[in-house]
Amino acid sequence: MPRGRAAGDLIQLRPEGLYCPAGDFHIDPWRPVPRAVITHGHGDHARTGMGAYHTTRIGLPILEWRLGDQIYMAHEYGAPFRMGDATVSLHPAGHVLGSAQVRVEVDGEVWVASGDYKRQHDPTCDPFEVVRCDTFITEATFGLPIYRWPDTAEVAREIVVWRDRCAERGEAAILYCYALGKAQRVLAELAAHTDAPVLLHGAVANGVDVYRRAGVPMIDTLPVADTDKAADFAGKLVLAPPSAAGSAWIRRFRRAQQGFASGWMRLRGNRRRRNYDRGFVVSDHADWPDLMRTVRETGASRVIATHGNTDAIIRALNEDGIAAEAFRTDFGGEE
Numbered sequence: 575m576p577r578g579r580a581a582g583d584l585i586q587l588r589p590e591g592l593y594c595p596a597g598d599f600h601i602d603p604w605r606p607v608p609r610a611v612i613t614h615g616h617g618d619h620a621r622t623g624m625g626a627y628h629t630t631r632i633g634l635p636i637l638e639w640r641l642g643d644q645i646y647m648a649h650e651y652g653a654p655f656r657m658g659d660a661t662v663s664l665h666p667a668g669h670v671l672g673s674a675q676v677r678v679e680v681d682g683e684v685w686v687a688s689g690d691y692k693r694q695h696d697p698t699c700d701p702f703e704v705v706r707c708d709t710f711i712t713e714a715t716f717g718l719p720i721y722r723w724p725d726t727a728e729v730a731r732e733i734v735v736w737r738d739r740c741a742e743r744g745e746a747a748i749l750y751c752y753a754l755g756k757a758q759r760v761l762a763e764l765a766a767h768t769d770a771p772v773l774l775h776g777a778v779a780n781g782v783d784v785y786r787r788a789g790v791p792m793i794d795t796l797p798v799a800d801t802d803k804a805a806d807f808a809g810k811l812v813l814a815p816p817s818a819a820g821s822a823w824i825r826r827f828r829r830a831q832q833g834f835a836s837g838w839m840r841l842r843g844n845r846r847r848r849n850y851d852r853g854f855v856v857s858d859h860a861d862w863p864d865l866m867r868t869v870r871e872t873g874a875s876r877v878i879a880t881h882g883n884t885d886a887i888i889r890a891l892n893e894d895g896i897a898a899e900a901f902r903t904d905f906g907g908e909e
């Protein structure tokens with residue numbers, strides 16, 4: 575597809591972010607704009623400074639937690655709404671609670687911007703919905719064939735085995751997980767394997783509260799802040815955000831192993847470089863086979879990749895006769 579087509583494209587890359595000229599709105603902009611449609615609450619997609627925020631009804635409490643008092647417009651999944659000359663609707667992305675793909679239709683042409691998404695089972699959010707479209711803007715955070723995810727229920731079982739080994743050695747098991755989505759998913763999956771309450775860093779506890787209020791079932795938890803100063807943490811599983819690693823907060827555990835739950839743990843070098851004792855492969859993004867499968871299922875004849883690893887997916891799609899290119903966006907990695 576010739577790159578000069580941009581003038582007529584339903585969604586274009588502008589300095590502020592992805593922009594829909596017909597609807598005069600942006601999708602997950604990284605600079606202040608009047609109207610933003612937000613796919614989900616992660617920091618690289620939901621930022622402060624927008625005039626108005628369109629989001630899903632289910633995702634609204636997440637944005638309120640992350641962005642505070644703003645002007646919000648909440649929409650049900652699949653319910654079309656009008657933005658200028660565009661008809662817009664939000665569809666489940668399977669990434670985190672309330673996450674959405676953005677479907678934009680103008681004069682019968684349909685574009686879908688995926689936001690972040692995954693196809694794996696996740697008890698904490700609605701499953702990804704395939705939305706047929708002419709052009710699909712896909713994330714490609716893990717867009718390399720090496721990235722293939724194990725079954726998360728099996729990973730949860732490994733986490734419990736690791737915790738029990740730590741117990742035998744008189745150590746706490748500190749598991750770093752992103753505070754929005756990953757932590758709640760791990761807590762939901764753990765419920766099938768153990769009854770022992772999980773201790774939470776404050777940043778994780780805030781997100782768990784939001785999920786609980788939304789009715790998401792998870793294993794029992796207890797904020798570390800509520801434990802006795804002299805508490806013995808041996809054999810306790812503790813969830814903390816990655817930013818807590820190396821902080822003063824960690825010292826209270828004295829003897830502890832540290833693990834990280836992330837798609838990046840698929841590569842051993844990442845675990846060694848970051849000095850984690852254990853890596854658990856849990857990702858809220860599509861792995862390589864699911865990226866390729868999803869692009870095909872949308873029926874799109876044109877694909878635009880965002881987030882990091884776009885070269886391999888563009889090459890693979892071009893070989894399949896699908897026109898593919900990249901947008902250089904400001905979206906981050908996993909969270």
Ligand SMILES: [Zn+2]
Pocket residue numbers: 616618619689690713881905906907909
């Ligand atoms: Zn992202």
Ligand SMILES: [Zn+2]
Pocket residue numbers: 614616619669690909
């Ligand atoms: Zn995300």
